[in-house]
Amino acid sequence: MTEIIEGLSMSPLEILALLGAVALVVARWLPPAARPRVTIAAGAVLVPSATVLGVVGIRWQLLPVLVGAAVVLPFALAPLLRRRTGRRSWRARWWLALPGSAACAGLIAMGPVAAWAFPVPVFPEPSGDFxxxxxxxxxxxxxxxxxxxxxxxxxxxxxxxxxxxxxxxxxxxxxxxxxxxxxxxxxxxxxxxxxxxxxxxxxxxxxxxxxxxxxxxxxxxxxxxxxxxxxxxxxxxxxxxxxxxxxxxxxxxxxxxxxxxxxxxxxxxxxxxxxxxxxxxxxxxxxxxxxxxxxxxxxxxxxxxxxxxxxxxxxxxxxxxxxxxxxxxxxxxxxxxxxxxxxxxxxxxxxxxxxxxxxxxxxxxxxxxxxxxxxxxxxxxxxxxxxxxxxxxxxxxxxxxxxxxxxxxxxxxxxxxxxxxxxxxxxxxxxxxxxxxxxxxxxxxxxxxxxxxxxxxxxxxxxxxxxxxxxxxxxxxxxxxxxx
Known part of the structure; x- marks a missing residue:
């Protein structure tokens, strides 16, 4: 496991996965011109980070983050795929999308909260001369x-x-x-x-x-x-x-x-x-x-x-x-x-x-x-x-x-x-x-x-x-x- 960053209770890879998941949720609510770029960047950060964590070991605290990202990912990618195939892009009304986005955001937020509550301990630097x-x-x-x-x-x-x-x-x-x-x-x-x-x-x-x-x-x-x-x-x-x-x-x-x-x-x-x-x-x-x-x-x-x-x-x-x-x-x-x-x-x-x-x-x-x-x-x-x-x-x-x-x-x-x-x-x-x-x-x-x-x-x-x-x-x- 990559060294945990003191104060954040998460490793750099976990933070990258978290940021990628957050960006996927946020992308739905950005102006149309920015959505594709943010979605692609989020996936480019999230997928490799999650893959490496799967190899070195995923802590249970990150599982809500990955679940939330997995739920939102198809909805984030669908408009991009439709555009590439020339099909008309469809987006849910905001009042239909809001509960789903909120639920995914809640799942993702559970990750850092759990990591803070049950962290990998970081031991204080001894203060003596030796x-x-x-x-x-x-x-x-x-x-x-x-x-x-x-x-x-x-x-x-x-x-x-x-x-x-x-x-x-x-x-x-x-x-x-x-x-x-x-x-x-x-x-x-x-x-x-x-x-x-x-x-x-x-x-x-x-x-x-x-x-x-x-x-x-x-x-x-x-x-x-x-x-x-x-x-x-x-x-x-x-x-x-x-x-x-x-x-x-x-x-x-x-x-x-x-x-x-x-x-x-x-x-x-x-x-x-x-x-x-x-x-x-x-x-x-x-x-x-x-x-x-x-x-x-x-x-x-x-x-x-x-x-x-x-x-x-x-x-x-x-x-x-x-x-x-x-x-x-x-x-x-x-x-x-x-x-x-x-x-x-x-x-x-x-x-x-x-x-x-x-x-x-x-x-x-x-x-x-x-x-x-x-x-x-x-x-x-x-x-x-x-x-x-x-x-x-x-x-x-x-x-x-x-x-x-x-x-x-x-x-x-x-x-x-x-x-x-x-x-x-x-x-x-x-x-x-x-x-x-x-x-x-x-x-x-x-x-x-x-x-x-x-x-x-x-x-x-x-x-x-x-x-x-x-x-x-x-x-x-x-x-x-x-x-x-």
């Missing part, structure tokens, strides 16, 4: 049997995507596929994500066509600088790539981001041997039972996060030959997550003192709230409305309040739950789904608040974090528990 590289690794924990299967020899395996500061790649270097290492993996994951929320897969079939800003296996940035580490756990059913825009922005500012797939919890995890593991976690509808299950799944995710940090420490020490050996600052580590991944980040921080900071992206704190957090924490939340779970803020306040370090709760006006992931780039801009910040502002605000906090607590950047964070929304500061 280019961004990425690669995927798969690690198996020799100490943990897989709890989702009955096979005692099946050990817990996680797939991890790394984003890291990289050297500038040559112009035209192939950027990383979104959602997977290959287009096949991307489509497998996309179909699983759509199915998990009850959407027909074709609605988001443009998502696996997207490419991000990172370059696969790009050389690590020179200079010998060590990169603080940020671990990330996705939301329920979510996948390692769901916060790619956020991860790339952090990596461009000098952080190593490691995002996890959690097998049997993530919608689809494609392993190195080609097997695909689908999610087996599901709500029962019983609140108490679901809370118990969520706490159990959170504990598994927290253990995954600790294991990945152990592997990153080994990688930095040179236990395996790797370009990142000696480049990771394992003494400055943050653990983060979205939704239930945020709950897992909080649990991982409680259990593992190697984590120096924790960020919860709109996650309800499942599981125990003890022992107290000893790391500074930032909780980003969506705008609180009457529809918000009334247990959410009290539970989050309890988790942050029982801390021996300063913690922050930042409520972002206009944010919804999916504001904190890539969904804002490709889902319809419905406020209840993705908020009202927009496709450009949403990733900027979330990444900006995250970097403000990380720079303060991991890099000891001077200044008052509270003052900087308050620029992004409504801030509550939770001071350390006295005597904690």
């Amino acid at each position: 280019a961004v590289g990425t690669r995927v690794v798969q690690w198996t924990d020799p100490l943990r049997p897989e709890g989702f299967t009955a096979d005692p020899n099946d050990l817990r395996t996680v797939v991890v995507q790394l984003w890291y500061p990289a050297q500038r790649s040559p112009a035209g270097a192939q950027r990383a596929q979104y959602l997977g290492r290959t287009e096949h993996e991307a489509r497998t994951v996309s179909d699983a994500l759509a199915g998990a929320v009850g959407l027909p897969g074709f609605l988001v079939d443009g998502v696996p066509e997207a490419h991000t800003r990172a370059v696969v296996d790009a050389p690590v940035a020179g200079g010998g600088e060590r990169f603080p580490i940020v671990l990330f756990s996705p939301g329920s059913g979510g996948v390692r790539t769901q916060n790619t825009a956020w991860a790339e922005e952090l990596a461009s500012h000098g952080y190593l981001v490691a995002a996890l797939d959690h097998p049997y919890d993530s919608a689809a995890v494609v392993l190195a041997d080609g097997r695909t593991i689908h999610a087996e976690t599901a709500s029962t509808g019983d609140r108490d039972r679901d809370e118990t299950l969520a706490a159990d799944w959170t504990a598994v995710r927290a253990a995954d996060l600790g294991f990945v940090l152990t592997r990153l420490e080994g990688l930095d020490r040179g236990e395996t030959v790797d370009p990142l050996t000696g480049r990771l600052d394992t003494g400055r580590v943050a653990v983060t997550g979205h939704s239930i991944g945020g709950a897992a980040a909080l649990q991982a921080a409680r259990q593992d003192r190697r984590f120096d900071a924790v960020i919860d992206l709109d996650g309800y704190p499942h599981g125990p709230t003890s022992p107290a957090l000893r790391q500074p924490a930032l909780a980003l939340t969506q705008a609180i409305t009457p529809a918000t779970d009334p247990r959410y803020l009290p539970r989050l306040t309890e988790a942050l309040g029982q801390s021996t370090a300063t913690s922050y709760r930042l409520t972002i006006p206009g944010a919804a739950h999916l504001t904190f992931m890539d969904g804002t780039l490709y889902l319809p801009p419905v406020p209840s789904i993705v908020g009202t910040l927009g496709r450009t502002e949403s990733p900027r605000v979330v990444a900006g608040a995250t970097l403000t906090f990380l720079d303060a607590v991991l890099r000891d950047q001077p200044g008052d974090p509270a003052r900087s964070l308050s620029a992004f929304g409504d801030l509550s500061v939770h001071h350390p528990v006295v005597g904690g």
Whole structure:
């Protein structure tokens, strides 16, 4: 598919086909002398564009355009053919032609509207000083049997995507596929994500066509600088790539981001041997039972996060030959997550003192709230409305309040739950789904608040974090528990 033009949500070929279809409809209403020329020009643009799209792949969003053009085309060509054969040209009365033209125009207009509502995502250009590289690794924990299967020899395996500061790649270097290492993996994951929320897969079939800003296996940035580490756990059913825009922005500012797939919890995890593991976690509808299950799944995710940090420490020490050996600052580590991944980040921080900071992206704190957090924490939340779970803020306040370090709760006006992931780039801009910040502002605000906090607590950047964070929304500061 030809690269999508940012803002228009359509490729140049699709725009040409659209313009040709519009011109066919308009030609009927032009002065007689102009009609033949416009009709011929429209056909000369529309037919080749549609033919090429048929070869490279037509997105469903363009189908109404082509249907509208197919309906109007015989009526547009008939007068030309009659003139060439010497037969008298016949045209319908305007009051008969108007409804047909309006119907065709309506069909054609549905195309760009659908493309705008369900676009191929265009990822923002990272704003940091570094280019961004990425690669995927798969690690198996020799100490943990897989709890989702009955096979005692099946050990817990996680797939991890790394984003890291990289050297500038040559112009035209192939950027990383979104959602997977290959287009096949991307489509497998996309179909699983759509199915998990009850959407027909074709609605988001443009998502696996997207490419991000990172370059696969790009050389690590020179200079010998060590990169603080940020671990990330996705939301329920979510996948390692769901916060790619956020991860790339952090990596461009000098952080190593490691995002996890959690097998049997993530919608689809494609392993190195080609097997695909689908999610087996599901709500029962019983609140108490679901809370118990969520706490159990959170504990598994927290253990995954600790294991990945152990592997990153080994990688930095040179236990395996790797370009990142000696480049990771394992003494400055943050653990983060979205939704239930945020709950897992909080649990991982409680259990593992190697984590120096924790960020919860709109996650309800499942599981125990003890022992107290000893790391500074930032909780980003969506705008609180009457529809918000009334247990959410009290539970989050309890988790942050029982801390021996300063913690922050930042409520972002206009944010919804999916504001904190890539969904804002490709889902319809419905406020209840993705908020009202927009496709450009949403990733900027979330990444900006995250970097403000990380720079303060991991890099000891001077200044008052509270003052900087308050620029992004409504801030509550939770001071350390006295005597904690």
